[in-house]
Each structure stands twice: as structure tokens, then as C-alpha cells.
Amino acid sequence: MISRTHIAVAASAGACALALGVTAPAMAAPAQAQDKAMVSVFHGIPGMTVDVYANGDELLSDFKPGTVTDPQSLDAGTYDIRIFEAGQGPDGTPALEKQVKVPEGGNATVAAHLSADGDPQLTAFTNDVSKVDAGKARLTVRHVAAAPAVDVRAGGQPVFTDLTNPNEDTAAVDAGTVNTDVVLAGTDTVAIGPAALDLKEGTSNVVYAWGSAEDKNLALATQTFSGMESMPSGVHAGGGGAAAATPNSSDQWLAWAAAAGAITVAGVLVARQVAGRRG
């Protein structure tokens, strides 16, 4: 369940520079032109309603804490993201500002949140919208709270351990509803939850642990991406071979014979056409 820890940590370490190295996922790509990227914004700074500007243009207004936008298709490129207290932009002093590079075909969430020490900051995360195996869902947890290292548990069992701000961890889990909570790392001291998460098959679910431990307003927010399903690896719907061998199955063998005949006939037709062209 934690097999991807090192990958996720590596991705998060690079998050400040936001290099979206993922290849364009098959399901996400068709809806957008190749020079586009999908970008969403999460607001995890308690007590502050904000406006969000990208390159001087208002992207979001009156954006409330604990909410995440639907992904928007933006031209790939570098954006100057500025966060203002609602109504203060775009000419005032931004509360937060960051250059974010959005490569084409990428999928990212820009999170405005508190650091472990409680200072507002912006972090850009790459969303993994690659396929998951049949029957699975992807669960990603991002620690964007003013809080120490935590473990994330599902059904009482640790799924992610020692997760620190502003990092994430990811795993493919069985689809279904799981009861999750967040505990202080290495302890049973519940910091957030428990909360029931409905992880639908073939989806990517990003859970933000946000807020401030000191201010006792730690909470979870969830962002879901769909369309990551895969077909089952096979359909094994046979038994002992009776249907291939019973005397009663003459009908089916006639059918197979008919099929073989059809192929033969088609083959002859093609051959004739070829011969005709030659002639």
C-alpha cells in the first residue's frame, strides 16, 4: 500500500519548481488540445476569502477556504499566480505570489495553504491521472496543514506514514468506501477524522489535510478525478470443457464451421479481386 512512497516524496520535493513530468494520460488528453494543461486550485488557508490572479487576469474570485476548483484548461506555459485577499487585487500587494510552470498535457493543482509553521504558502502538485487497475482507485493524501508529521490510516491500518508538509503520498487501493483518519505520526492520537471516503473504481482521489493544529481547525478536503479505469485483465468463464465436447454441442460446431466458411469465402473473394487487378 505504500509502495509508491519514494516516488511521491521525490515528486513533492520538486513541487516548488513544479515540473510536471507526467505523460498525458490517455483519458484526459482527448478533451484538450496538446498545448493545454489542466489546472485546479485548492484554498487551504483558514479564515481568508481570496481572489486568484494568473498573469494579471482574475482566475477565481471570492474563493473560500476548504474548497477546490474543477480543473480548468489553460494554455501550457509559465503563470504568475497571485493570491489576494478578496477585493484587494490586482494592483495591491498579493498575500501570496509564485511562478508556476504548466507543461502541456499536464494536470496540476496549485494549493494555497499553511506551512508546518503556519505561514501561508503556495505549492503546486502534479495530479496522477494515469490509469488504475480494474477494481482499484487511487488515493493521494497531501499534507498542507500547520501540523507535524502524520500517518494516514484506512480502516485502522496505516496507509501512509510520516507524511510531512508540504508533501504527498499515493497508493492504489481497492475501490469502495474506506473509513480514514489522520493521526500524529507514530501515535494513535487522532488529528483529523475519522471520515468516510467513497473511492469509486477508476478514479483518482486527492485528499488535502489542511488547517492549523494550533487553531484546532484541521480538516480534510477531497478532489476527485474520474476516467482512470482499466478493463479487467481477462474474463475466464469456462469450466471443465463440456461446452467444447458434449454431443449436444453440434449446433455450436456448425456455427464455428460457418465462421470458418465465411473466412474462406472472404479469402476467395479477396483473391479474386487481386487476380482481377492483375488481369
Add this chain to the structure above:
Amino acid sequence: MAAAALAAVLGVSGRTSNPGPAPPDFGSTPSGQRAATAPSPDRTESQADTPLEATPERVRIPDVGLDARVRPVGVTEQGAMTVPEDPSVSGWYRYGPVPGSPHGSAVLVGHVDSDTGALGEFAALYEVQRGDRVEVRRAKAAPAVYRVVSRATVPKDELPPSVFRRTGAPVLTLITCAPPFVPERGGYRANLVVTAEPLQG
């Protein structure tokens, strides 16, 4: 090569709604894969929640005497579609569309036979013809009614992904196993795939 030969399709490509008995050589159009492999055309809706009342309970194809109870199934530990052990019971792939859904391919599966030698209900799929009526009885909704448009035999490892598509034109897909039967390679090597389209009105 035998598998490749069986990959040929017993398809019926005609798109008319003539419900009359299909001619004996209904396999005469080798392009019959169309219905089973048609790409999703225009819809992009994602999987919808399944209303409880729409859960399929029974599938019937009266023309060939198929009548099987249906229960929801998912995938095995190995990632294959779960198939009910009892060959008289059909499995509905609960992660995909529900029969009667306006989008995508609702998949029902059934064992063609059992380990003990009994034929399964889905063995009757070997005899379906174009136009055969398929009824899916639902818990608290009117039956979803389809008619067979194609039948294809494909090697198990070449089952088209479109069989499990969740978007695009609505179809009902019925799957079982088909010869060749090679015990030393795990039994049947092919899948029989019957595609049915919603019956209008």
C-alpha cells in the same frame, strides 16, 4: 494460428431492425466486429452512480432458452473479471454501466460450463442470432430490452477494451468462454462476445 482463425467474427453487420430469423449463414459478413469494437462516439459522461432500483436481477433470451439470475461482480485478486462459480448464474460488472444505462457497455458474464461438466446458461449464447430479444429484469424498474446485433469470438487476451467502455452508445455485452479448449493452458482460450443494442420503444 487456430486462435487467430477463431478471432474471425460471427458478426452480423446489418443494422436494420428486421426481427425475422437470421439466415443460416449469418456469419457471412466478416466485418461484424463493428458493434463490438465501435469507439465511443460523442459522449464523454463519466460513470454514473447506479441507482439501487436499476440493479439487474435476471437476464433472459427466450429464443435460445437462456434464463439466468444476475448478481453484481467485480474483479478477482488477479484483476480478472469475477465470474460466478455457479454456471446457472450470471455476473454483472458492477464497476461499469448498469443494463439500461443510456451510455456505455453494460457487461454480463456467465460460465459456459462448470468444472463438473454441466453446461452453463450462457452456453446458449452459441445459438443466438441477430435480432434475438434480450431482457434484463431489474429490481424496481421495467426490464431493459435489447436485441442481438453481433457475435464475435476473440482470443481471451485480445478482448477489445471497448467491451468495458463506460461512455458512448449504449449496448449490452454478454460474455462467455469459447473453444479452443486446451486443458494444459487453463481451458478455453477464447471469449464469445455477444453485443446487443437497446430496443427502441
